[in-house]
Amino acid sequence: MILTKEIWQSFRALPLWVQLWMALWLVPVNAASLLFLDQSMGVWIALLAAGAVAMNGPVLLIQRGFSKGMALPHLVPWGLLVLILIFAWPDARGAYEVYLWLLLVTNLVSLGFDIPDAIRWIKGDRMIAGKSPLG
16 A cells, blocks of 8 residues: 555656656557457557556556656567557558557657656666655
């Protein structure tokens, strides 16, 4: 219970626009990949899209909050996903095609945030949102 409270407090310490981006757009758009498992490359797309989000669970538990280190699990899966969507576009029509465009744009924007955050984390910015740098 205490860990859940710590993670929630850390989330709420993020800028409001980040909270809204994550909760109302980024996570739902990537999780929606599970609705298209029966489509061309649907399983692969879901593994890369939702898998990158799911890999943040252990990071959150270990850090007990949100940091720039949460960008790291996104880089490889979403990087591969973006390449698939650009160069090996599945044979998509209708709602699936619209969804793939949304997913592509969403994850390109996210990687635009994640790459600088990952670099900052690697260079030593290990601050956890909502926690004092002294402990």
